[in-house]
Amino acid sequence: MRTESQPSETEIQQIFDRIAPVYDRFNDFLSLGQHRIWKKMALRWCEPQRGETWLDLCCGSGDMAALVANLVAPTGQVVGVDFSAQLLAIAAERSQSYGSRLQKCLSWQQGNVLALPFDDATFDGATLAYGLRNVTDIPQCLAELHRVLKVGAMAAILDFHRPSDRLAQAFQDFYLDRVVVPLADRFNMTEEYAYIAPSLARFPIGKEQVKLAQDAGFGQTKHYAIANGMMGILIIKKTA
Numbered sequence: 001m002r003t004e005s006q007p008s009e010t011e012i013q014q015i016f017d018r019i020a021p022v023y024d025r026f027n028d029f030l031s032l033g034q035h036r037i038w039k040k041m042a043l044r045w046c047e048p049q050r051g052e053t054w055l056d057l058c059c060g061s062g063d064m065a066a067l068v069a070n071l072v073a074p075t076g077q078v079v080g081v082d083f084s085a086q087l088l089a090i091a092a093e094r095s096q097s098y099g100s101r102l103q104k105c106l107s108w109q110q111g112n113v114l115a116l117p118f119d120d121a122t123f124d125g126a127t128l129a130y131g132l133r134n135v136t137d138i139p140q141c142l143a144e145l146h147r148v149l150k151v152g153a154m155a156a157i158l159d160f161h162r163p164s165d166r167l168a169q170a171f172q173d174f175y176l177d178r179v180v181v182p183l184a185d186r187f188n189m190t191e192e193y194a195y196i197a198p199s200l201a202r203f204p205i206g207k208e209q210v211k212l213a214q215d216a217g218f219g220q221t222k223h224y225a226i227a228n229g230m231m232g233i234l235i236i237k238k239t240a
Ligand SMILES: C/C(=C\Cc1cc(O)c2ccccc2c1O)CCC[C@H](C)CCC[C@H](C)CCCC(C)C
Pocket: 015, 019, 023, 026, 027, 028, 030, 031, 032, 034, 035, 130, 133, 134, 172, 175, 176, 180, 192, 193, 195, 196, 199, 230
């Protein structure tokens, strides 16, 4: 797989600001709605509880934050953080259509997950869906996540994964190159979606993610490959 040099933070921010208008529809169409299942699977492994305060890093259009809010409502809180103003605006707009029970639990903050604007030990748990592969400094992201979590807190990190099975790998390559990018091309977003494949080629595999989480101080770490190995969920717990 060809790998390219990593884009800068500004370039990544611009990618997501540009794809914001089609982001949700593309995800639903291109994953046949499966990405919503994958997000729910991630939550089943970190179990947000009613009344807790959770952080959704790289929240984008707010999908995952809304799922967590449904579990911590009515007294809990979920803070979605992202540096894309365009996707955050969509998250805020979409949350207006949720019932007041959820709306009261959700808040949105523009910020950089590599320098979170929260005190140490603030959150009971966290989610990070399709964000770790897009940050420019994975160890710093995991260090910030560890800092703002309470001891005993869990986090679920969902992202693409490279299958070990050659056939699944070939399908993933085919799908990204011959389905995803051509569709994006029809909306003048070729480069934005062509970024996925090299970002995946650079992305640490499951056991490497476990090591990175352990190096960041997480005492319990487990990586699950799902969707025939094309996606992965890292479950981590702050134990000290
Ligand atoms: C929700 C998903 C991807 C989010 C996402 C992550 C990124 O890093 C991007 C970078 C640049 C542009 C867009 C994104 C982005 O949308 C996963 C589902 C959407 C995927 C684009 C579809 C790929 C699915 C699997 C490779 C194969 C699915 C097989 C089967 C048809 C379900």
